[in-house]
Amino acid sequence: MIAEYGQLALTFALCISLALAIVPLYGSFKGHQTALQLGNPLSYALFLLTAFSFWALSYAFWSNDFTVVYVATNSNSLLPWYYRLTAVWGGHEGSMLLWLLTLSGWIAAVALFSRSLPLQFQGRILGVMGLIAVGFYAFVLFMSNPFMRSLPYFPVDGRDLNPLLQDFGMIIHPPMLYMGYVGFAVSFAFAIAALMGGKFDSTWARWARPWTLAAWMFLTLGIMLGSWWAYAELGWGGWWFWDPVENASFMPWLVGTALIHSLAVTEKRGTFKSWTVLLAIAAFSLSLLGAFLVRSGVLVSVHSFAADPDRGLYLLAFLLVVVGGSLLLYALRMHSVRSQARYELFSREVLLWGNNIFLLTATLVVLLGTLFPLVHKELGLGSISIGEPFFNQLFYYLVIPFALLLGLGPWVRWKQQQVQPLLKPMSLVAIATLILALGTLAATQSIQANLALLGLLLGAWVGSSAIFELLQRLQQFGSVKQGLTKLNASHFGMTLAHIGFAVLVVGVAMTKTYSVETQVRMKAGEQVELAGYQFKLVEVYPLNGPNYTGEAAELDVSYQGDYVTHLHAEKRFYTVQRTVMTEAAVHARLSRDLYVALGESLSDDSWALSLYVKPFVRWIWLGGLLMALGGLIALCDKRYRRKTAPGELKETADA
Amino acid sequence: MRKLAFFIPFALFIGLSVFLFSGLFSNPMERESSVIDKPLPAFALPDLQQPEKIWTPDSVKGKPFLLNVWGTWCVTCNAELAYLTELREQGVMIVGLYYQQPVDAAFGEVFNLAALQQEVALKLEQQGNPYQWNILDKDRTLIFDLGVTGAPETFLVDAQGIIRQHHIGDINPQVWQQKLAAAYQSLQE
Numbered sequence: 001m002i003a004e005y006g007q008l009a010l011t012f013a014l015c016i017s018l019a020l021a022i023v024p025l026y027g028s029f030k031g032h033q034t035a036l037q038l039g040n041p042l043s044y045a046l047f048l049l050t051a052f053s054f055w056a057l058s059y060a061f062w063s064n065d066f067t068v069v070y071v072a073t074n075s076n077s078l079l080p081w082y083y084r085l086t087a088v089w090g091g092h093e094g095s096m097l098l099w100l101l102t103l104s105g106w107i108a109a110v111a112l113f114s115r116s117l118p119l120q121f122q123g124r125i126l127g128v129m130g131l132i133a134v135g136f137y138a139f140v141l142f143m144s145n146p147f148m149r150s151l152p153y154f155p156v157d158g159r160d161l162n163p164l165l166q167d168f169g170m171i172i173h174p175p176m177l178y179m180g181y182v183g184f185a186v187s188f189a190f191a192i193a194a195l196m197g198g199k200f201d202s203t204w205a206r207w208a209r210p211w212t213l214a215a216w217m218f219l220t221l222g223i224m225l226g227s228w229w230a231y232a233e234l235g236w237g238g239w240w241f242w243d244p245v246e247n248a249s250f251m252p253w254l255v256g257t258a259l260i261h262s263l264a265v266t267e268k269r270g271t272f273k274s275w276t277v278l279l280a281i282a283a284f285s286l287s288l289l290g291a292f293l294v295r296s297g298v299l300v301s302v303h304s305f306a307a308d309p310d311r312g313l314y315l316l317a318f319l320l321v322v323v324g325g326s327l328l329l330y331a332l333r334m335h336s337v338r339s340q341a342r343y344e345l346f347s348r349e350v351l352l353w354g355n356n357i358f359l360l361t362a363t364l365v366v367l368l369g370t371l372f373p374l375v376h377k378e379l380g381l382g383s384i385s386i387g388e389p390f391f392n393q394l395f396y397y398l399v400i401p402f403a404l405l406l407g408l409g410p411w412v413r414w415k416q417q418q419v420q421p422l423l424k425p426m427s428l429v430a431i432a433t434l435i436l437a438l439g440t441l442a443a444t445q446s447i448q449a450n451l452a453l454l455g456l457l458l459g460a461w462v463g464s465s466a467i468f469e470l471l472q473r474l475q476q477f478g479s480v481k482q483g484l485t486k487l488n489a490s491h492f493g494m495t496l497a498h499i500g501f502a503v504l505v506v507g508v509a510m511t512k513t514y515s516v517e518t519q520v521r522m523k524a525g526e527q528v529e530l531a532g533y534q535f536k537l538v539e540v541y542p543l544n545g546p547n548y549t550g551e552a553a554e555l556d557v558s559y560q561g562d563y564v565t566h567l568h569a570e571k572r573f574y575t576v577q578r579t580v581m582t583e584a585a586v587h588a589r590l591s592r593d594l595y596v597a598l599g600e601s602l603s604d605d606s607w608a609l610s611l612y613v614k615p616f617v618r619w620i621w622l623g624g625l626l627m628a629l630g631g632l633i634a635l636c637d638k639r640y641r642r643k644t645a646p647g648e649l650k651e652t653a654d655a
Numbered sequence: 656m657r658k659l660a661f662f663i664p665f666a667l668f669i670g671l672s673v674f675l676f677s678g679l680f681s682n683p684m685e686r687e688s689s690v691i692d693k694p695l696p697a698f699a700l701p702d703l704q705q706p707e708k709i710w711t712p713d714s715v716k717g718k719p720f721l722l723n724v725w726g727t728w729c730v731t732c733n734a735e736l737a738y739l740t741e742l743r744e745q746g747v748m749i750v751g752l753y754y755q756q757p758v759d760a761a762f763g764e765v766f767n768l769a770a771l772q773q774e775v776a777l778k779l780e781q782q783g784n785p786y787q788w789n790i791l792d793k794d795r796t797l798i799f800d801l802g803v804t805g806a807p808e809t810f811l812v813d814a815q816g817i818i819r820q821h822h823i824g825d826i827n828p829q830v831w832q833q834k835l836a837a838a839y840q841s842l843q844e
Binding site for chain 1: 657658660661662664665668669671672674675676677678679680689
């Protein structure tokens with residue numbers, strides 16, 4: 001019965017979302033106070049019903065209710081309880097329900113935290129989010145119902161969760177990613193609500209900023225976790241594949257990053273307005289495009305859910321309505337909005353404009369690379385594929401000017417900056433950069449003109465510039481100690497996120513340049529040397545897990561005779577899905593990872609093993625983590641919690 | 656003008672949607688072969704059973720034939736041998752292109768021609784021999800030039816050495832009737 005209650009709750013939720021899409025919007029145009037005030041309770045009800053429905057599906061998984069088709073296809077009675085619960089979002093239907101849960105969660109959060117906004121504006125935001133919700137709730141209920149039963153002929157046991165998804169990274173990767181994707185719906189709703197009102201002042205940007213930051217933070221974490229999962233689970237030491245679905249998450253991230261910066265300009269200087277609104281629309285549109293690409297089977301990808309043209313058609317129609325409609329509204333409304341602020345050529349405005357240009361170019365590169373094969377084929381020009389070299393090369397070219405600008409950006413004032421006062425601090429930063437980069441390279445490898453040196457230079461430039469700038473800013477408050485308490489959280493967050501970017505760049509460049517790997521054949525007791533490390537295969541023995549069998553290998557690693565660590569690599573055979581999975585053994589240090597994947601059993605008791613030494617690979621995820629942390633700190637800025645001043649309130653209510 | 660500029664994002668999006676729409680109705684896994692209506696790529700490869708004999712595009716052409724990429728290691732290829740043999744008995748000329756899997760010296764593997772010849776002869780004796788002769792592509796150069804993605808694959812080549820059809824997967828009575836038979840007949844005339 002629980003599953004039926006879940007479906008019932010979801011049906012009620014659809015009705016509530018319809019009401020949410022109509023009532024507050026009606027109220028906002030007719031000036032009907034009660035209708036506007038209904039937005040809040042409707043939002044809470046939507047969230048509670050969806051949460052109940054999600055709980056019902058989780059319960060079906062928990063209790064191994066294989067009469068529910070979705071449970072039978074994605075779980076198994078032998079699956080450990082924590083994977084049974086995460087299997088809820090292991091397939092298309094359940095992941096859509098998770099999508100609904102995050103969407104309704106964001107809606108409830110907006111209702112809860114924007115009570116200080118003018119009622120009319122808040123009503124429009126909730127109304128727009130309600131419109132989006134209607135589309136998704138209808139999609140889940142009518143086209144991908146997770147509660148469908150297979151009675152009376154139901155399977156005795158389930159087909160098990162895809163072994164690739166039986167991993168800790170997978171438990172939290174999709175929720176984080178969806179929080180990010182769907183979070184951009186809030187920025188989108190803010191933009192559309194403002195377009196309806198036709199008023200774009202700096203207050204609007206200040207309201208939209210924390211929501212955008214929160215969504216961006218979750219998306220950063222989600223992408224980072226996905227990359228980490230791929231590294232640990234796919235068994236060949238890669239961390240980014242330029243797979244269409246990865247690209248689908250990377251595009252909203254790039255645009256979201258541009259949006260955060262553009263919102264800063266709009267808030268502080270009241271300019272870049274039409275640009276910011278377009279970015280807010282674009283970030284969510286790209287999230288929707290991503291959902292379409294993953295769930296329609298238009299592109300070939302390891303992530304794709306089972307393709308169904310009907311679902312694809314629905315999502316495309318939805319995309320047309322939401323994105324097409326909002327872009328049309330944008331075209332009709334935005335041209336009359338003019339920015340008044342003036343600024344000189346060398347000013348923070350122009351540098352942030354440069355930041356946006358590079359981020360948008362990067363987005364375009366990813367978009368073209370992802371969709372070009374599709375367009376090429378549909379034009380009748382045959383099949384092509386675009387792979388890593390294309391993306392890598394273009395990103396090398398993009399990152400260099402981007403990082404140079406990023407090192408300079410925080411130093412430059414709004415409106416106008418004289419060159420003279422910057423010469424001294426910037427040369428100090430440049431000297432620190434050279435020392436840091438060359439020093440690191442000399443200490444870990446050898447000094448050569450290569451990608452690693454370039455990466456270190458760029459990383460050190462961005463990183464030391466960020467730190468120096470922070471110190472200088474702190475000193476302006478009298479002393480560093482005083483500054484620590486007085487400087488606002490936004491600034492700390494920005495600095496941390498920029499340092500995160502520097503760390504990421506260093507990690508990528510070092511890993512790309514100095515990773516070494518080898519495929520070897522080993523017997524127990526044999527030893528292989530790689531990059532100075534001796535890998536000794538101690539033993540290989542059979543393995544018996546709850547829902548898998550397999551082999552495990554034990555290795556001892558030493559460096560120049562000194563014992564370093566013990567590694568345990570597994571190769572699992574999941575009996576229900578009949579799939580072989582590698583569980584790589586990883587010994588992680590900041591300066592390098594040792595990575596071992598157990599391969600096939602060969603004749604005469606020997607085993608194929610893949611060994612990798614990957615310098616600085618941790619820095620890639622550390623960089624992502626620092627960026628997300630920076631976002632979190634910026635989110636804590638007091639400014640965003642301050643109640644709206646009465647003057648501002650009136651100004652927008654007139655709109 | 657300024658007004659129109661604000662319609663650019665909308666126009667771009669509509670343009671993109673057209674492709675997304677048509678993409679819904681085609682299979683992304685499907686690929687068109689790039690070698691159709693092109694002459695056989697240049698090669699000079701030995702005969703599998705008589706390695707002193709070297710085959711080139713010029714020496715194989717003259718009559719329409721099927722070029723069948725196969726290997727004893729490939730289960731599907733073994734399954735289609737019987738039907739291909741039937742086709743040979745009906746007068747279809749079939750040439751084998753033997754797909755030798757890479758030999759990994761690191762794992763102590765060496766290429767042994769005599770053993771391979773014996774293995775192939777035994778296999779063809781048991782399952783039926785559809786081939787006029789077999790070309791050995793030890794380093795998979797011709798296989799690469801033909802854009803082969805796996806075995807079995809079959810090319811229909813006309814009397815002038817021009818590739819007319821490229822079939823991925825096994826040949827069974829249904830595939831033969833629907834895809835290849837008519838084209839083969841028309842080349843005969």
